[in-house]
Amino acid sequence: xxxxxxxxxxxxxxxxxxxxxxxxxxxxxxxxxxxxxxxxxxxxxxxxxxxxxxxxxxxxxxxxxxxxxxxxxxxxxxxxxxxxxxxxxxxxxxxxxxxxxxxxxxxxxxxxxxxxxxxxxxxxxxxxxxxxxxxxxxxxxxxxxxxxxxxxxxxxxxxxxxxxxxxxxxxxxxxxxxxxxxxxxxxxxxxxxxxxxxxxxxxxxxxxxxxxxxxxxxxxxxxxxxxxxxxxxxxxxxxxxxxxxxxx
Numbered sequence: 001x002x003x004x005x006x007x008x009x010x011x012x013x014x015x016x017x018x019x020x021x022x023x024x025x026x027x028x029x030x031x032x033x034x035x036x037x038x039x040x041x042x043x044x045x046x047x048x049x050x051x052x053x054x055x056x057x058x059x060x061x062x063x064x065x066x067x068x069x070x071x072x073x074x075x076x077x078x079x080x081x082x083x084x085x086x087x088x089x090x091x092x093x094x095x096x097x098x099x100x101x102x103x104x105x106x107x108x109x110x111x112x113x114x115x116x117x118x119x120x121x122x123x124x125x126x127x128x129x130x131x132x133x134x135x136x137x138x139x140x141x142x143x144x145x146x147x148x149x150x151x152x153x154x155x156x157x158x159x160x161x162x163x164x165x166x167x168x169x170x171x172x173x174x175x176x177x178x179x180x181x182x183x184x185x186x187x188x189x190x191x192x193x194x195x196x197x198x199x200x201x202x203x204x205x206x207x208x209x210x211x212x213x214x215x216x217x218x219x220x221x222x223x224x225x226x227x228x229x230x231x232x233x234x235x236x237x238x239x240x241x242x243x244x245x246x247x248x
Contacts, residue, residue: 058185085220
């Protein structure tokens with residue numbers, strides 16, 4: 001038997017090159033590796049589709065499904081002795097608790113960076129709900145919602161003491177989801193406009209907000225006498241969508 005001829009060096013080189021070229025093609029023909037679900041966003045950062053309420057301190061409360069509108073959750077927590085009456089002291093104590101949460105570095109004030117963090121985490125997502133914008137002087141009623149910076153309304157003029165009138169300022173930002181029309185409830189407490197909120201500024205601002213809500217001057221608030229938020233009125237079918245173009 002004659003020996004089988006060995007392949008030439010050129011033939012071996014050709015076979016090696018052919019194999020190298022075929023490898024990427026084979027890899028492309030392989031099915032893609034399974035991809036798992038994307039990581040979940042940090043708790044509290046994902047925008048919620050449930051009902052939203054923003055407390056007078058600016059703290060957001062959410063509920064879903066058939067749960068009561070979350071103003072009830074805020075009131076129940078702030079009413080520390082659970083007697084159904086939210087006193088000024090309880091109101092301020094609840095706001096102080098949120099102040100401490102916002103004061104992330106614990107220096108006794110809400111710095112500009114901490115205000116920005118609040119606005120990015122709470123107010124910026126409202127643009128996805130259609131509540132971050134909105135003008136004034138658009139007409140329509142806000143259910144007697146008081147506007148921060150004005151004198152407390154007098155009793156008897158309508159819900160929360162203020163009657164509906166054409167040209168009333170429409171709520172914006174957080175004001176759509178709050179008892180008081182304050183678009184930036186934390187930043188608004190910066191009374192001397194030095195880009196930070198001191199504890200005394202916070203206390204004075206929240207005390208003023210309690211006075212705005214306590215139209216009967218009883219010294220306490222009850223859940224059933226609180227005004228409805230503009231969004232709450234809209235979902236109840238008692239009002240038009242709260243935008244700057246809505247008209248009565």
